Amino acid sequence: MSTSWTIPTVAIAVDLAVLTVRTERLHVLLVNRGVEPYRGRLALPGGFLSTEDEDIDVAAGRELAEETGLDAAKLHLEQLRTYGAPRRDPRMRVVTVCYLAIVPNLPLPSAGGDADRARWVPVDRVLGRRGLLAFDHGQIIADAVDRARSKLEYTTLATAFCNPEFTISELRRVYEIVWSEELDPRNFHRKVTGVEGFLVPTGNRTSGNGGRPAVIYRPGPATVLHPPILRN
Amino acid sequence: MSTSWTIPTVAIAVDLAVLTVRTERLHVLLVNRGVEPYRGRLALPGGFLSTEDEDIDVAAGRELAEETGLDAAKLHLEQLRTYGAPRRDPRMRVVTVCYLAIVPNLPLPSAGGDADRARWVPVDRVLGRRGLLAFDHGQIIADAVDRARSKLEYTTLATAFCNPEFTISELRRVYEIVWSEELDPRNFHRKVTGVEGFLVPTGNRTSGNGGRPAVIYRPGPATVLHPPILRN
DNA sequence: GCAAAAGTGTTGATGGTACACCCATGG
């Protein structure tokens, strides 16, 4: 249970709550547990922290890159919370440092992985259902979704859900899907274009979608929204 | 380096950033380190987590009660962040789960403790000074102050700095001192009395301070501020 | 009365919602 040190040691895990928007719903990345405990249930991707010289934030980024196949430096990744209830893992004392990651609608969630590797699950299918998720991962997902919903209001987080180039309609759909709330397209347009540094026009426009072509934007340098875009 | 398990173990510490307002300044509770490393420097109060069955949130509450002599259940305590840089402690790999606590102006910071026990230090004296604090505790205090400043805007956190009964002037001084910003007393009064569930009048008034007596309030049931009280 | 602190009323600026209206494309 402990090492030869007089200071007791505890296992530390790093888990990821990776959120994305796909097929008009908010999804979370989950893996099928192949081992006990909670064998067969769904769990957040993650792993134990080694004693090697790796910052926990870096470890989370490495995990994220492994799971998504993308460069974690280009994705949104932030610490969410640390969970340390005494018997959350029946094997031993485990404290989990959890991270919230936001990724765009990836073409392949787990292209070159194992059979039972990560898959996207709609958030509203896992929340409120008991017996589906391992450990306290239901609570963690709920906290992650709360954080994401809240940060859409006063930060530029929504662009992390979008591809590198996107239209204002696509950005608005992110808000609507994450918040489960309809927004007025006209007022939304004015709000987001009015925030300095939020959106940078690429100079290109969409075509072939029916209707007037939309200006295509890239994320700007701003990280906070002045003024914020508030829910109801 | 590791136990008989294949899972390596790491030491987990729980540290507290306890903030209060006293003598018209924001203070943080610090202890003098009596042992290496960083012997003689100031550090946040805290300790290692044992493997015993104690939730980390509960462990933080116990630490807070020990340091302040107050019932932690009646104080504001929330998780701040977890710090896990590889060499933040030169002895071994230590990951620290940090908590932010807010307490009123206590009559005694460390009444019945050791000689070099905890003491209150003005925040503006420790921030930006190198060589004064142990470990990465300067960064942690900066994060704690940021969190507190931000939460005054949209939560009822400010009442946690006040005694159980307080006037609107006292509440305003909390905002002004934590934000380092002067507020208009008249508009502030209207704002805080306009938020439902923020303040509950006790029916009593102050006397003997010169000037018109102020109504004395208790904290109400609200935890979030609708509408928020914003900085400039 | 006078100083000091508490509390109210009012005005002009600003930001938000609701919605009428115009623009640019595909079919």
Added chain:
DNA sequence: CCATGGGTGTACCATCAACACTTTTGC
């Protein structure tokens, strides 16, 4: 031409900063 989605103008409403003004105490 018409449907569809993109984008602008505007009227009305809530909120807020600024500050004149009233209230209630101690001295």
